[in-house]
Amino acid sequence: MKRCCEGVGLPCLFKGVGMASPRPPKYLLIFDFDETIINENSDDSIIRAAPGQALPEHIRQTFREGFYNEYMQRVLAYMGDQGVKMGDFKTVYENIPLSPGMPDLFQFLSKNHELFEIILISDANMFGIECNLRAAGFYSLFRKIFSNPSGFDKKGYFTLGPYHSHKCLDCPANMCKRKILTEYLAERAQEEVEFERVFYVGDGANDFCPSVTLTSADVAFPRKGYPMHRMTQEMEKKQPGAFQATVVPWESAAEVARYLQEVLKKKC
Secondary structure (H helix, E strand, O other): OOOOOOOOOOOOOOOOOOOOOOOOOOEEEEEOOOOOOOOOOOOHHHHOOOOOHOOHHHHHHHOOOHHHHHHHHHHHHHHHOOOHHHHHHHHHOOOEEEEOOOOHHHHHHOHOOOEEEEEEEEEOOOHHHHHHHHHHOHHOOOHHHHOOOOEEOOOOOOOOOOOOOOOOOOOOOEEEEEEEHHHHHHHHHHOOOOOOEEEEOOOOOOHHHHOOOOOOOOOOEEEOOOOOHHHHHHHHHHHHHHHOOOOOOEEEHHHHHHHHHHHHHHHO
């Protein structure tokens, strides 16, 4: 199956990572990145590398709803003009803290890695995600990372591109996570890998879109009080039973680890 991110054509791009499992895993676990794995929005975090740790008003006024990726391209061009280099961005990304309990969840997954196939779908960027996860020591957990391609051009400017195009009316112009997840599951099925259950850990409105496709066997873990959580509650009020997956809100990712631990106990 064709990869959605092919053909973007930016120089020096970070596009993805693959890691083979020794045997077919039973469960697929999907993570978001911003305000899920990490406790911040990484696009906001990198402003700490800008002069005065702030953006000028004329840049901020160019933001349009649904076109955040394009906005960030302008932000990064401005930061390049101001002399912000790769090392400056790398330092910021490496120091973004993980969300509460996330190290506990990752340690649990490391111990049970043969049972879980773990992927990451994020509207951040490949360079930032790789920097953060390598610094935290958890990069190798992920079989595949889907995010916007990014890199550094000949001038040393941090460049960013859209992940793909799509027809979903509910998602940003550059990425629909439902499309990515649907295509990934189809690809794995072609490779004769079928999952007993799917687990989705996220926080944002763009995480709600793919979670709607989950079945009654699956589990959605929305971060408590964030848009994904509110949207699952609203759907249940308006259309009881329409959201099929079990919903398990979390404040600490250690709660996700405890839930998954119970799932494994019941299978023994």
